[in-house]
Amino acid sequence: MRTRPERLYEIDGLRLLAALCVVLFHYVFSGWAGGKTTVTFVAESAWAKYGYLGVDLFFLISGFVVLMSAWGRTPRQFVVSRVVRLYPAYWVGIAVTALVTVTLGQGLFHVSLPQVLANLTMFQAVPNIENVDVVYWTLWAEMRFYLLMLVAAWIGMTRGRIMAGLWGWLALTFLVELGVLPGIADLVVQSEFSHYFIAGMALFMLYRFGMDWQIALLVPICLGNAVYRAIGYAEAVGTRYHVTYSPTVITAVVVAIFLIMTFVALRVTSRLARAWLVTAGALTYPLYLLHAHVGFILFARLEGLVNKYVLLVAMIAVMLAAAYLVHRFVERPLAPRLKRLLSKRQPAHAAAPAGSPTG
Numbered sequence: 001m002r003t004r005p006e007r008l009y010e011i012d013g014l015r016l017l018a019a020l021c022v023v024l025f026h027y028v029f030s031g032w033a034g035g036k037t038t039v040t041f042v043a044e045s046a047w048a049k050y051g052y053l054g055v056d057l058f059f060l061i062s063g064f065v066v067l068m069s070a071w072g073r074t075p076r077q078f079v080v081s082r083v084v085r086l087y088p089a090y091w092v093g094i095a096v097t098a099l100v101t102v103t104l105g106q107g108l109f110h111v112s113l114p115q116v117l118a119n120l121t122m123f124q125a126v127p128n129i130e131n132v133d134v135v136y137w138t139l140w141a142e143m144r145f146y147l148l149m150l151v152a153a154w155i156g157m158t159r160g161r162i163m164a165g166l167w168g169w170l171a172l173t174f175l176v177e178l179g180v181l182p183g184i185a186d187l188v189v190q191s192e193f194s195h196y197f198i199a200g201m202a203l204f205m206l207y208r209f210g211m212d213w214q215i216a217l218l219v220p221i222c223l224g225n226a227v228y229r230a231i232g233y234a235e236a237v238g239t240r241y242h243v244t245y246s247p248t249v250i251t252a253v254v255v256a257i258f259l260i261m262t263f264v265a266l267r268v269t270s271r272l273a274r275a276w277l278v279t280a281g282a283l284t285y286p287l288y289l290l291h292a293h294v295g296f297i298l299f300a301r302l303e304g305l306v307n308k309y310v311l312l313v314a315m316i317a318v319m320l321a322a323a324y325l326v327h328r329f330v331e332r333p334l335a336p337r338l339k340r341l342l343s344k345r346q347p348a349h350a351a352a353p354a355g356s357p358t359g
Contacts, residue, residue: 008273009277012278019058019287021050029041033243038303039299056254057261070152086122088331092286094132106300166198170198195225195226199258226254282324283323
């Protein structure tokens with residue numbers, strides 16, 4: 001059993017990879033397929049259209065590292081760690097996106113002051129207020145997962161309790177899918193993505209305590225459900241954008257996601273770990289927050305002025321630079337102060353483990 005936290009640098013790299021997949025999905029495929037820009041990448045869209053599956057990797061990573069981060073913490077400590085990690089960059093993302101939308105948007109997107117104020121809470125989905133940026137929907141999924149983790153922290157985390165909770169959550173997932181439970185139950189269960197959170201948590205248990213029969217059974221069941229739901233989700237995405245997704249490719253990507261995280265849990269990937277990957281992980285969350293609507297607007301403003309491939313590379317480089325600036329001048333200086341304010345004591349100096357796009 002591992003008794004002390006360890007930085008899994010390879011997860012930092014995986015987080016940035018997942019974020020870049022989502023960025024390419026938006027810039028190379030959904031931007032023009034969804035009518036947000038006339039800069040088309042028809043040939044490249046054959047592979048870029050699968051980039052949204054980076055979100056699936058995010059959720060699997062989140063299950064792993066959020067449990068790692070919450071283990072041994074009090075409920076208050078867990079809440080403080082999440083607030084400190086999520087809100088500073090998120091507030092900047094809202095401000096930048098709203099400002100660019102108002103000044104350069106030319107009607108492509110619309111924001112209002114009440115909408116912005118509601119979004120600042122990160123709970124805008126509760127009163128059904130539209131997100132300032134389309135990508136914020138994943139944050140609501142993460143927040144509901146954090147609520148379950150808060151309950152686990154309040155009860156007290158042990159190996160037996162966590163495993164029992166994972167089996168219970170998986171059972172509720174199937175009951176929702178079978179229509180036994182009312183649709184409102186899915187607000188908590190999140191059957192569309194629960195298998196990723198469950199499997200990620202189970203893989204952390206593998207990492208911490210080693211393999212047992214429960215993990216050996218639970219993770220493959222989650223994988224099977226993940227493939228089933230991913231194929232169905234791909235059909236919905238395909239209908240939206242009038243394209244066809246290959247069930248074989250979807251299956252291969254989901255299986256690869258599970259295999260990679262299983263290798264991380266087994267420490268097979270430890271030889272790939274590099275300290276510089278911490279920076280890659282740090283860029284992930286602000287990159288995710290900033291790239292979508294701001295990128296679409298800039299594409300629309302600059303289309304025709306420069307070669308589309310130059311524009312694509314330049315846009316990604318600009319977004320990475322902006323993400324670094326947010327991390328360097330907002331997250332790093334503000335996080336310890338916010339933590340001190342919320343916890344009423346000096347913050348720990350140990351780095352928190354990296355997680356999903358939210359860390």
